[in-house]
Amino acid sequence: MAKVLVLYYSSYGHIAEMAAAVAEGVRDAGAQAVVKRVPELVPEAVAQRSGYAHDPTEIAGVAELADYDAVIIGTPTRFGTMAAQMKNFLDQAGGLWANDALVGRVGSVFTSTGSQHGGQETTIVTTQIVLLHLGMVVVGLPYSFKGQLRMDEITGGSPYGASTLAEGPGGGDRRPTANELDGARFQGRHVAMIAGVLAAARPGVA
Numbered sequence: 001m002a003k004v005l006v007l008y009y010s011s012y013g014h015i016a017e018m019a020a021a022v023a024e025g026v027r028d029a030g031a032q033a034v035v036k037r038v039p040e041l042v043p044e045a046v047a048q049r050s051g052y053a054h055d056p057t058e059i060a061g062v063a064e065l066a067d068y069d070a071v072i073i074g075t076p077t078r079f080g081t082m083a084a085q086m087k088n089f090l091d092q093a094g095g096l097w098a099n100d101a102l103v104g105r106v107g108s109v110f111t112s113t114g115s116q117h118g119g120q121e122t123t124i125v126t127t128q129i130v131l132l133h134l135g136m137v138v139v140g141l142p143y144s145f146k147g148q149l150r151m152d153e154i155t156g157g158s159p160y161g162a163s164t165l166a167e168g169p170g171g172g173d174r175r176p177t178a179n180e181l182d183g184a185r186f187q188g189r190h191v192a193m194i195a196g197v198l199a200a201a202r203p204g205v206a
């Protein structure tokens with residue numbers, strides 16, 4: 001059974017909601033899903049002033065990344081790229097990089113933006129670059145998830161990965177839609193399936 005980490009950062013809960021849907025998809029595929037977040041970095045006063053959501057989800061350690069067959073990263077966009085909280089976490093993976101610990105594991109990314117064209121694709125693709133440096137096999141959200149072709153409503157989702165729109169720089173009233181959550185579940189299932197196949201072929205894995 002593939003073991004998949006859904007690792008996220010979320011200030012206002014949109015990515016946290018998407019992460020739960022990604023994990024559902026992983027479990028639908030018969031794999032084990034672990035959901036964890038990366039540590040907050042902004043001062044408590046800033047988090048409070050900005051209305052950040054309290055999130056009791058367990059915090060991941062960098063070394064444990066090597067324990068998973070796949071890591072699915074969720075990050076809101078910050079100026080068109082991943083949040084510093086996620087980058088800070090990944091920047092501590094130098095030891096894993098040096099030991100080739102993540103080579104051949106599956107990596108995948110989903111995101112959230114405040115606006116429709118605020119950097120959904122740039123955030124995912126630039127985060128995928130980090131995964132490629134770590135030697136991971138990058139998996140997106142294939143067009144077999146037909147929901148990304150919808151034109152009858154505003155929706156996230158692209159071949160790069162699932163996404164949602166939060167509406168504005170703060171929390172925003174918009175929450176992930178049914179279609180966006182379907183995309184997240186699809187990505188979770190898709191990654192878990194591929195991770196299972198690769199894990200079975202990896203030397204030293206029963």
Ligand SMILES: Cc1cc2nc3c(=O)[nH]c(=O)nc-3n(C[C@H](O)[C@H](O)[C@H](O)COP(=O)(O)O)c2cc1C
Pocket residue numbers: 009010011012013014015016076077078079080081112113114115116117118119166168169170171
């Ligand atoms: C400092 C900062 C920079 C942001 N930059 C962008 C941006 O470049 N494009 C955009 O559409 N939204 C931007 N946003 C909005 C966030 O992406 C949005 O709040 C987030 O996707 C909501 O996800 P969350 O609820 O999981 O935190 C920014 C927000 C902050 C606080």
